[in-house]
Amino acid sequence: MSSIIIKDLQVAIGDKEIIRGLNLEFSQGEVHAIMGPNGSGKSTLAKVMAGHPDYQVTRGDILLDGESILELEPDVRARKGIFMAFQYPMEIPGVSNANFLRAALQARLPEGEEIDATDFYQLLYQKMDLLDIRREFTARAVNEGFSGGEKKRNEILQMAILEPAFAVLDETDSGLDIDALKVVAKGVNTLRGPNVGILLITHYQRILNYIIPDFVHVMSNGRIVRAGGKELALELESKGYDWLKEVDAEPVGAK
């Protein structure tokens, strides 16, 4: 079973420190929620795990199965099984969803091996059916002209096709109305299972009504300040984030 261990992580963008000593550990098969107010560093954590070039890790480490991934290019991390669902998925004009996904799968094969077109479409249609996505979707350009809900659903479809060991969902619920949220949550629940570890980053408790986490972490000011089970999310819902201002607590390690 694969695991990710984040040790004493410290991250800056330019001179600005965003994550200040974060510890977190999660494994395949688990769903962890990270909650926190705006500016607490949640999205930065997602991007650093994916290897976004704008962020510098100034201290600490991120280990995948015991090995540091910090020196790895974003595409190498992706091929090692780390997937990130973007808060703002990018549009790629002229590139169809089918071609994009095919290229992504192809990139995972050894040199000289070609993906079989029939097999690919079979897989694609199967996953699309699973997520209630209509067939004409395959020919549309990646995220181009998509509604907010469609973009998020597309992220989940990509996750379904790529079958990552770990998926970091960065505010996948943001900007969605309740119906779109339910659709996306249903998709995530469908993919949930022993082979994937999910890190669900969210500002609101709402999505956790539909995707029940195994663990909840509260992030504030670049650290995890509380950790607990799913009931912690409900506590936050009633108390809000204001109480965090009074907590100048020691950072809390997960689990």
Place this chain on the structure above:
Amino acid sequence: MSSTANSVDIDRDVGNFFYNLTPARDAGAGLSERTIDYIVDVKGEPEWLREFRKNALRVFTSKPLPTHWAGDELKEIDFEVIRYYLASGESAKRSWEEVPEEIKQTFERLGIPESERKFLAGVEAQFDSEAVYSNIKRAVADQGVIFMGSTEALKERPDIFRKWFGKVIPTGDNKFSALNSAVFSGGSFIYVPPGVKVKHPLQAYFRINAENFGQFERTLIIADEGSEVMYMEGCTAPKFTTATLHSAVVELVALPGAKIQYITVQNWSPNVFNLVTKRGLALEEAEVKWIDCNIGSRLTMKYPSVVLKGRKARGEVISIALAGDGQHQDTGAKMIHAADETTSNIVSKSISIGKGRATYRGLVHVPKHLRGCKNNTECDALLINPSSRTDTYPAITVRGTGNSTQHEASVSQISAEQIFYMQQRGLSEAQAMSLAVNGFVNDLVRQFPMEYSVELKRLIDLEMEGSVG
């Protein structure tokens, strides 16, 4: 990245190939009346052509180099060292074994069929292509279609050839059309009789291969009333040539109701000056469509044109230009509306890589007295690196009240966030770039025949490998 970068470097050195062979029959270096006498005598051409060529030489000499638009690079051409004529069957030869392994690998990666590889590497492959060419020739001859070399045509079918030769593009059109008129050899001649619709595209590849590749080709295609023909020239593999100047003239004549589609995909080595004049004449309700893809070369100057001479004639130019590092693609289109209710459409996309420069230069002319004319012009440029450059010069003159035009232009870049997004899905930076570039030209590439679009995609992949990292 280094290993792939190497293979691309090799790719780019193709123009430096050196054939250590002196053809027994050539016109020597430099250009004079003697060169022309030599060409006319060796080829056994009629006297009228001798006069035509000599007149063209005078025009060529009298015209200044057109350095005022695309740039000063033209001054690098040394007209005195160019060999203007290599006799048929006497050009450079070498064996497949002599072709460097890296080049063979490039062909492999491009997926070039075995038979074509030998031709492209400068190895003779006459047998195969001659057989294919004569098959095609025989098949279309049954429909009365004439498909032959222009030299052959001017001797065998002077009745049709002389009627149109030099009429669409007169000698004095520009300095390089004059040069071509003076020294042309090679190129195709096609005549399609009234009402005949040629089912399969006619491919220059097999014909030219059977005859030798010409650096001053002259092509003339006449589609008689109500006929249809598609012609394809070039291929996406890098051309192995020692010639640094390619200056072709292509004339198309679409008689009333006829349709001509002319497809070009060319990938020149980076030392070549590619200065080509292409123009079609469309009579009543006729249609001329140029689909043009230019890759490589030091400088390409090419503006396929359509003169819309008959009522309801249609003209179209679809073009893709890819300017690699240090290359300049000065391409575009011209639409000359000369009759009522004529319509024209120009869609141009360019990609500039590294210090590459792509220029769109268009001319749309609709005079005041015409009615019901329409033009649509779209030009989009994609810049890959911060040092890449693009310019647009769309000269659109639409006069009179009953005519309309629409013009859209855009410049875009592939953002770092787009690349990160694709990398997060497992694509390398180069693969991500390729995918985005292919997406940019995708709607145009779909208009190319299948085998060309596949090659084009591979070629973009290769070019992009060298542009990142």
